[in-house]
Amino acid sequence: MKLEIKNISKTYPNGIQALKDVTLSIPNGMYGLLGPNGAGKSTLMRILATLQEPDKGSIHLGELDIVRQKEEVRQTLGYLPQEFGLYPRASAEELLDHFAVLKGITNRASRKEVVAGLLRQTNLWDKRKQRLGGYSGGMRQRFGVAVALLGNPKLLIVDEPTAGLDPAERVRFLNLLSELGERSVVILSTHIVEDVSELCTNMAIINKGEILLEAQPLQAMAALKGRIWRKLIERNTLPYLEQVHQVISTKLLSGRTMVHIYSEEVPGKGFEPVEPDLEDVYFSTMAGYYSAHTEQEVAL
Numbered sequence: 001m002k003l004e005i006k007n008i009s010k011t012y013p014n015g016i017q018a019l020k021d022v023t024l025s026i027p028n029g030m031y032g033l034l035g036p037n038g039a040g041k042s043t044l045m046r047i048l049a050t051l052q053e054p055d056k057g058s059i060h061l062g063e064l065d066i067v068r069q070k071e072e073v074r075q076t077l078g079y080l081p082q083e084f085g086l087y088p089r090a091s092a093e094e095l096l097d098h099f100a101v102l103k104g105i106t107n108r109a110s111r112k113e114v115v116a117g118l119l120r121q122t123n124l125w126d127k128r129k130q131r132l133g134g135y136s137g138g139m140r141q142r143f144g145v146a147v148a149l150l151g152n153p154k155l156l157i158v159d160e161p162t163a164g165l166d167p168a169e170r171v172r173f174l175n176l177l178s179e180l181g182e183r184s185v186v187i188l189s190t191h192i193v194e195d196v197s198e199l200c201t202n203m204a205i206i207n208k209g210e211i212l213l214e215a216q217p218l219q220a221m222a223a224l225k226g227r228i229w230r231k232l233i234e235r236n237t238l239p240y241l242e243q244v245h246q247v248i249s250t251k252l253l254s255g256r257t258m259v260h261i262y263s264e265e266v267p268g269k270g271f272e273p274v275e276p277d278l279e280d281v282y283f284s285t286m287a288g289y290y291s292a293h294t295e296q297e298v299a300l
Helices: 043-047 070-073 092-102 109-121 139-148 168-178 193-199 216-221 235-244 277-288 291-300
Strands: 003-011 017-026 029-034 056-061 075-079 153-160 185-190 202-209 210-217 227-232 245-253 256-262
Touching: 003 043, 017 043, 017 202, 029 043, 029 193, 043 153, 043 185, 070 153, 075 139, 092 109, 092 139, 109 139, 139 153, 139 168, 168 185, 185 193, 193 277, 202 216, 202 277, 210 216, 210 277, 216 277, 227 235, 235 245, 235 256, 235 277, 245 277, 256 277
Parallel strands: 029 185, 029 202, 075 153, 153 185
Antiparallel strands: 003 017, 003 056, 202 210, 227 256, 245 256
């Protein structure tokens, strides 16, 4: 099953255009939507989750029209928003059972089996009797996934899922999402480049409501080979360097600044080539240095 998004636009009453003719083709598996805060990611996620209407455009999940067949879509949709509320005094088992009833799983025996299966899948079985108010951030996120998975959704949307998680919780959570991507369309909306790099076979970069790049991460990185250079500089020389080179990112390193620049050829003395990673793709794209012929190479 494939998710086809065509020419979706959305402008809010205050005049902010959150989405501008967004077109994406999203296959089964993990798909990363990468962009800074305010790029339009959450607006697109809410539209896909049938919580907002686009001003124009169409969205189809297989034969389902997401804009016109909202009730049918909700039967096969799982959505984990960036922020969601929980009843802190309820246990995970109790609340998941409640949500299962709301999802239409009314047979008690079937519901008990589904709830147990999801709690085991999200590694919460041993904590099923614990009140949700005592859950860590990672456990809360995993419970959110359990709720989203009720009804075996064909489309699972997760919005900024690893923000605020400690490293161990983040790894556990990403491993869970990776397993889910084997049988559904899973859209991971995030501003964290590492999440997309580690999980997603396809991705798009969005900024100011527009899709800047749609590609496979490995191909996008390969297309930048020989075009990313680095040099360790004194911080007070950065303004001059930004005037004469296409600087895409900087990092503080032992009191000095490691600078990455985009260049078709050796930019000067002291620069060394870098094996591009997804962060280089992201910053090159955001800065507008991901050239037209580079995009053509990605397409090939």
